[in-house]
Amino acid sequence: MFTIDDLADRLGSYLPDDEIRQVKRAFYFAEQAHDGQRRRSGEPYVTHPLAVANILANMHMDHQSLMAAMLHDVIEDTHVPRDALAKQFGEDVANLVDGVSKLAKIAFQDKAVAQAENLQKMVLAMSRDIRVIIVKLADRLHNMRTLGSLRPDKKRRIARETLELYARIASRLGINTIQIELEDLAFKAIHPMRAERIQRAVAAARGTRRSMMQNIQHRLQEGLDDAGLQSKVHGRQKHLMSIYRKMRSKQRSFNELMDVFGFRIIAQNIDDCYRILGIVHRLYKPVPGRFKDYIAIPKANGYQSLHTTLFGLNGFPIEVQIRTRDMDTMANNGIAAHWLYKAGQTDRPLGDGSHARAQEWVKNLVEIQRNAGSSLEFIEHVKNDLFPDDIYVFTPKGHIMELPHNATAVDFAYAVHTDIGNSCIACRINRHLASLSAPLTSGQTVEIITAPGATPNINWLSFVVTAKARASIRHYLKHQERSDSVQLGRRLLSKALSAFGTRLEELPPGRMEAFLHEEQLENVDDLLHAIGLGNRISYSTARRLVDEQMTLDNPTLPQQDALEINPHNVAVHFARCCYPLPGDEVIGHINAGRGLEVHRRECQQAQKFYRREADQCLALVWPNTLDEDFPSALRLDVATRRGLLAELTERIDSSDADVEQIRIQEHDARLSVVTLTLAVRDRVHLARVIKRLRGVPGLERITRVINTPAAPSTPV
Known part of the structure; x- marks a missing residue:
């Protein structure tokens, strides 16, 4: 059984003795506070905070994070108040513990509202100290590792919440090791039989492809050694959830997936990364369109690496990732790598850019929370915002903006600044005027055209994809609605x-x-x-x-x-x-x-x-001057014949009116009833439309619709 002394020995590799003593003191305080409490598995409750601290130790987190991990359930599950923690361990640790603690003393209507309110509380705590979410992710990871003692329905509920929220947050913050384990554990809880079958298939494939993979690895390593590059080639395999997603998205069986295994090459520096890329492309032909340079253009979470896919032996593809050791640490630990530098483990501010990006993301979450109408609306915005980022576009000054797949110019405008989004009226894509609703693609340069007094359009909600844009538009419209009603x-x-x-x-x-x-x-x-x-x-x-x-x-x-x-x-x-x-x-x-x-x-x-x-x-x-269209409806009793609808729409169009809807209903074998919903300016304009329609051959009657009962009809 893992003990506090085992943890202290591990911490000795990167923390000074006085900080280790503070971590141990937090453990003994938690042990006393949780005295008599046990987990569902029957173990003493204090084993859980100890395990959470151990996960953070693997990431080389600072001593205050480790202390918060020891104490993270004290406020929620014991009678110890926050002020007592602040007095014993300082305000920073107390704030971390309070940020992770749920709103346990408030009675909510249902679990969805409780989850949403707790997420809002945590986001506000994250805005003050980003370490809150790292402690929370470690807490959720250990809970997922010990799901076995729970009821099946509760397992599935927690696993779905983990997939929808916490795994995505880990991905957004670049903490790859936690993201992968959370996804695999959640997959096993939701689909245990599918997970077991894929696991067996991976083990079998590893055996059948072992010699081929060893040959490729040996050839790659030999090529790098011959070039005098001090780099190491490692074999890697996709995790279960990644394999399952690919099987579902491509509608393929496991045996049809040829890129389950790949290689990661760790280089000495960035220059060597590009030299290695040239060597592997000389050894194996690259697959066109499958190269990505995340070193020149890092992902939003700070991830950097070169990705390429090669044609290997027998024509099956080989995925290769090329990165430096620091980049590999960043890929695994994300913003947690920031504290390696703080702890003196590296002479460079490793993860500092990632930490700044994370702070900016949390700042956006706080703005979304401020604009959201309710906690449930907020959590939906957050879930939408956590889908993987997919495209890179440029501002006119050459700055890179990363946006989700299918993002539009309006999403781009709000990503630059809320005021830019609220006042945008048009856009230029690659210097050409384009529609605000057109999906953007990587590499485009986007320029937003604004105008004083311009306001968001409610129709934007039908095509924007980012949470910030959606929340900002809704907030403005709600504010405008109140202003108008006042x-x-x-x-x-x-x-x-x-x-x-x-x-x-x-x-x-x-x-x-x-x-x-x-x-x-x-x-x-x-x-x-x-x-x-x-x-x-x-x-x-x-x-x-x-x-x-x-x-x-x-x-x-x-x-x-x-x-x-x-x-x-x-x-x-x-x-x-x-x-x-x-x-x-x-x-x-x-x-x-x-x-x-x-x-x-x-x-x-x-x-x-x-x-x-x-x-x-x-x-x-009515006011004296109006410059807009209003809906109006007409009923036509007209003889049924071919080409009738085409003639009707042509006559309406020639009257400078727009057709919003046409419905047709057979009255008898000879006559049809056509109901037209039009957009016209006023009664005079409608009269002109009616005059044009009176010339339609076979028209027996035309009337303006008023209080007509709805009748079964066929939309055209």
């Missing part, structure tokens, strides 16, 4: 107050404050927001503000001037039951939760609202 609420309340002969600014001193206190509202904007969304009635609110003794026994609308429609306000909606157009007589209905809904005055739905909820209806007028 503006509408102010107009509605002002109209209602004017009917009582007063204005918002003329209310008695303290009356508004008293009203807000009675209704438990924080400020006037909250009141106006509720009115604009229809959750409060402007007339009844105005009555109470004018005279708090007034009762609400008479819902009749007072005489008031009509309210001008602002079609750009997101709290204003145009009813689809009657399709109001500029030029129509319209009334408004305050719809709870949606805001102001505009109806044609003759609309049956509007008449019903007026009879039942007169105090929620108001007169509306």
Whole structure:
């Protein structure tokens, strides 16, 4: 059984004696705090924090991280408060432990909400100290190693969470050793039979291909030795999860996969890496399109290496990775390599660039968390953000930006800066104007064109892929929606107050404050927001503000001037039951939760609202100038014939209108009913469209749709 003395002996290779004593003191404190507690396997609970510290020792983490590993469950599972840890071991260690601890004392609705809230807490702690996530990953790794004592359903739940979140975080931070083991352990827990079969197949293939792999390794090593390069060739194999993913994505059996095994060459320096590349390409022909230079352009997590694929013996491919020893350490330990330098294990700041990238990533996570509407929305953004990065594009000044596969110019804009994304209107790709929604590819130079006053478009949400872009767009639109509903609420309340002969600014001193206190509202904007969304009635609110003794026994609308429609306000909606157009007589209905809904005055739905909820209806007028299209619907009874739809769309197009939707229903053997949804500017424009359609041969009747019951139809 592994003991604290065994760990202390290992730590002696890179930590001074006084720091080792502090780690041992943290262990004895944890042992006492967890006294009497046991794991499900029956072992004393303190074996778990000791094992977590041992994982961190393999990565040569600093003594404070090791102390936090010893103490990481003390706050959560014992009666020891955070302040006691801070007093005993200092604020840094206490903050690390607190960052790893779950929100155990809060009752959540379900496990998804609990996971999301705990992730938010951990991200905020990571923003203060990145070591929080390294301790957490080590904790999760040991938990995955000891899943055997749990129920099968709980095993699968923890394994899926590990794959979706923690393995991806390890990959994002470049900690390859933890990522691979987490993925394989999760794969075995979710698909035990598949994992066992692949493991057996790998063992069998290793035996049948051993002599061939040894021959290739010997030839590569001999070629490097002849060139006088002090480099070492190592054989390597893909891990189980990687093999399984490749089998699924390429729809192949294990026997059809020829690149399960490969080689890694460790060079003395970067110059030797490129010399070695030339030698291996001379010994074996490279596969076109399979070379990647991650030394010149490192991955976002700091990973550096040359990757190439060669045609080996019998034509099967050989994957070769070429890197220096420092790069290999970085590939295995990622940001944890930063603390090798801090501990004096290297004379260069190994992993410093990776550490800076990790800090920038965490900074983006904090911004996403700030913009997310809820913890569940935040965790979905994080999961989307953790998919492997795939493409490299350039700014006009030559800076490299790494983005996910299928990222667009809008994703690029938000990656540069949130303000650039919010104000972008167009882009140039390789100096040519291009669509904002076009997927980017590696090597392109992207220039974003911005304009003062430009705002995000809701349609961007249909094609952006990065979490930062999605969260920033949603945050802006939510803020804009509130701003618009406050503006509408102010107009509605002002109209209602004017009917009582007063204005918002003329209310008695303290009356508004008293009203807000009675209704438990924080400020006037909250009141106006509720009115604009229809959750409060402007007339009844105005009555109470004018005279708090007034009762609400008479819902009749007072005489008031009509309210001008602002079609750009997101709290204003145009009813689809009657399709109001500029030029129509319209009334408004305050719809709870949606805001102001505009109806044609003759609309049956509007008449019903007026009879039942007169105090929620108001007169509306159109503004004098409008420069946008509105939906409208027409019904055509027309003789069925070939080429009918083509003629209809041609006539509509010649009238400078757009077709949003066409539905056709057979009325009888001779006639069809065609329902057209069009985009037109106003009643006059619609009249021109109708005039053009009247010339269609076989047309018997054309009417404007209003309150027509939905009938089964075939979309065209």
